[in-house]
Amino acid sequence: DAGVTQSPTHLIKTRGQQVTLRCSPKSGHDTVSWYQQALGQGPQFIFQYYEEEERQRGNFPDRFSGHQFPNYSSELNVNALLLGDSALYLCASSLEDREMGTGELFFGEGSRLTVL
Amino acid sequence: AQKVTQAQTEISVVEKEDVTLDCVYETRDTTYYLFWYKQPPSGELVFLIRRNSFDEQNEISGRYSWNFQKSTSSFNFTITASQVVDSAVYFCALSENLPGTYKYIFGTGTRLKVLA
Numbered sequence: 369d370a371g372v373t374q375s376p377t378h379l380i381k382t383r384g385q386q387v388t389l390r391c392s393p394k395s396g397h398d399t400v401s402w403y404q405q406a407l408g409q410g411p412q413f414i415f416q417y418y419e420e421e422e423r424q425r426g427n428f429p430d431r432f433s434g435h436q437f438p439n440y441s442s443e444l445n446v447n448a449l450l451l452g453d454s455a456l457y458l459c460a461s462s463l464e465d466r467e468m469g470t471g472e473l474f475f476g477e478g479s480r481l482t483v484l
Numbered sequence: 485a486q487k488v489t490q491a492q493t494e495i496s497v498v499e500k501e502d503v504t505l506d507c508v509y510e511t512r513d514t515t516y517y518l519f520w521y522k523q524p525p526s527g528e529l530v531f532l533i534r535r536n537s538f539d540e541q542n543e544i545s546g547r548y549s550w551n552f553q554k555s556t557s558s559f560n561f562t563i564t565a566s567q568v569v570d571s572a573v574y575f576c577a578l579s580e581n582l583p584g585t586y587k588y589i590f591g592t593g594t595r596l597k598v599l600a
Contacts, residue, residue: 410591411588458527
């Protein structure tokens with residue numbers, strides 16, 4: 369049973385460029401969340417996708433956008449990269465939970481982005 | 485406002501010692517969920533436990549145990565007879581059960597080093 373897979377694992381970009389990160393959820397999961405983890409910090413919520421719609425967004429600028437496809441996979445796009453965007457970007461999948469809204473999150477190993 | 489505080493930035497213990505990782509949370513919601521995740525060097529966050537706000541029973545799973553106390557808003561994690569493989573960063577997280585709320589709020593993590 370494949371877990372959450374993310375690509376690429378590492379990438380280096382320069383300021384002003386754009387980046388696309390990809391995520392395949394755990395088999396059977398229908399919800400994808402994206403988190404940004406700066407060095408030495410805890411993950412910060414970017415947004416969550418369910419039924420191909422963004423249903424909650426964290427405190428991130430519009431430069432951060434996403435998409436969920438019919439097969440539940442997802443992309444995170446960041447435009448006009450800044451040095452401060454350097455971080456580990458974690459994708460997490462879950463199964464919609466009627467009781468708690470978001471079920472337990474299962475994380476991928478992340479995409480480490482370095483902006484020079 | 486919701487918040488998770490892990491005051492211990494880094495803890496070092498010698499193998500076979502017991503160690504407790506502290507977690508204090510803030511929320512105005514009466515129904516919420518608390519989690520612990522382990523992050524090894526690979527980057528992936530590994531789910532350890534979920535506890536809902538109505539269940540204050542302590543839980544034990546092998547060498548791991550969790551103490552949830554609503555009166556002090558704490559959800560502490562103890563590893564008994566620590567092993568080198570326990571070395572990782574541990575995160576405590578909070579998820580509120582409010583309409584339209586799906587994000588997890590993470591603490592800043594505690595880095596545990598278990599020395600042989």
